[in-house]
Amino acid sequence: MKSWKLLAASALGVALMAGNASASTLDTIKERGKLLCGSNGKTAGFSAPDANGKMAGFDVDFCRAISAAVFNDPDKVEYVPLTSKQRLTALQSGEIDVLSRTTTMTMSRDAGMGLSFAATTIYDGQGFMVAKKLGVTSAKELDGAAVCTRTGTNTELNMADFFNKNKMDYKPVVFEDRSEERAAFFSGRCDVMTADLTGLAGVRANAPGNPDDYAILPEVISKEPLSIAVRSDDAEWFSLVRWVTYALINAEEMGITAANVEKMKMSQDPAIQRLLGVNGNLGEKIGLSNDWAVRAIGAVGNYSEIFERNIGTNSPLKIERGINALWSDGGILYAAPVR
């Protein structure tokens, strides 16, 4: 109920918004002195408070990069915790400036809701997790299973398509909140939990007892390009968010890291010079100073550093780069050039 009250407030917020559309998002943010970043707040590895109570994670780092590019300070961000059901309405109604919360880009979300997806940060897919003691090795053996999932996600639709296509029966148990869903899965209320693979990895990493008692099944039943979304009424803000993200990916390609970014300004490579603002005035075109990328990379590191720090093989989540490797390394991660 608390969440539908918030939704109702957001719906009212859409109704109450007057003239906001005319002021540019960037000016509003600068005037406010902080970026409002829609996040999950409860997903380990993506956005959750660290040991010091500071928000950290893969999704959080992109907001930190934007904040660094705008304010030269990665911490001028207020994280607005949102459930999957609230997130799109919160963005529509202007409660947040940017949504960095494991949100899949789809046509219906991109086209009919007043939202635009600025950049894909990770190519994910939906999978299934089961307790190993069930002895299931394929998602095609799940006929009759009770499946835990969360409301307000594509997951519900993908799951319906998968089970119907394979002529299998199932019982969805749909939760509002991941913590309730986790508890229901680990208590055995559901045989299966379905979510994006990255989310399942996070849940498994925090399993009560031994994470190795749970297996993620091989079937990946959907494409989930998790992307950062903004409102579609401000093309300049859209560009800023897109290019900050692309700068981090390009930085990995060029070997620029948080540690060496200052030194790299001396590089003779024209592509690096353009990205770091040594040459050209690309920063001004997105409303920032030309060393915007230096600030962003200096604050959070390049894409690889963000990935490995939060969700990579050495983190509790143990996610492989896989298709999220750079295109030049055999993956599909490909950012348009900064020129």
Place this chain on the structure above:
Amino acid sequence: MINNSLAGGHAGRSTGRFWHDPAVRSLLIQASAFLIIAATAYYLVSNLVINLNARNIPIGLNFLSERAGFDIGDTAIAYTANDTYGRALIVGVLNTLKVSLIAIALATVIGVIVGIARLSQNFLVKNITRIYVEYMRNVPLLLQLFFWYALLTKALPGARDALNPAAGVFLSNRGLFLPTLETNTDFYYLMAGLFVGLAAAVFWAVRTKGIQKNSGRQLPVLLPVLGLLGIGGLLGWLLGPQNIVVDMPALKGFNFKGGIEITTEFLCLLLGLVTYTSAFIAENVRSGILSVNKGQHEAASSLGLSPARSQRLIILPQALRVIIPPTTSQYMNVIKNSSLGVAIGYPDLVSVAGTSLNQTGQAVECISLIMLVYLFTSLSTSLFMNWYNARVALAER
């Protein structure tokens, strides 16, 4: 002449200026209040339309006839992912009504019993019910739901080791599975027979009441009613093809198939709503009984009525006048509180509408639909209870 007209002015109810006339003044105040409200509403709605248009969000209820694409775990009517959003929302409304109505019925029964027991002279009965009422009333319902849900899912075994207290009855953390009768021809014969038996039983009950009113003669009611029902059912079965098939739930793969399934989420929400609301109703009942003058009690016993009969015939009918108005708001609270089920995975209206909202982006429409449905059910409940209240109200002559 001038003097005359002045004198006439003073003699009238107005002292000259029109705003000094109370009738005109109140009309003016009401008209301006109405204008302010109308202008605010117009501003909100037109602003909403402008903003939605600016964001390319379509307005309207067309999405209701589109394919929903998601499944629902607990459906009172046939529903698949191929049905429309409209039908999905109806499933949600029915789930809300299902859990609310059953909760209202059970909470009323338990509330009345606990409320009477609270007034018992017996130390144990009095204090156990007191602890029950105070605990249930003072812990937030959402917490109670989380408690029950954790308890039911953790304490109950999985489907493969389900408790099997009677043939065909299985209790596991998936829920409660009960056998049902298959709806074949014989089932309809049986139902028709039971219906005829029921009609006869109602006739008997009305008739005995009439006889008692006219002659004071008391005829047995309970046994004949049960007998008539039994004979009706038996006759229906004998006349039909005598082919009753019991649909037994049986473990197949991960879960039980066949019979009727009552999900853990439903059980848990029902349990939470019933225990929470019954505590409030118990207090209403207690205050109602205490409001009846002690003399009524004494008069009833001096007429030779047994304690049970004096409670049923003298005290409760009078107490009802105090009990019903606050209980009406408890009934409305049950309907509204059922929306907390979304936290424990019960697919009620809020849950289904929330999913629809997220898939379609039609936030204003979905939230408005939710509010309209709750408004409509609450007002209907209130209307019905007001009618009932008027019926039991003291008939003053």
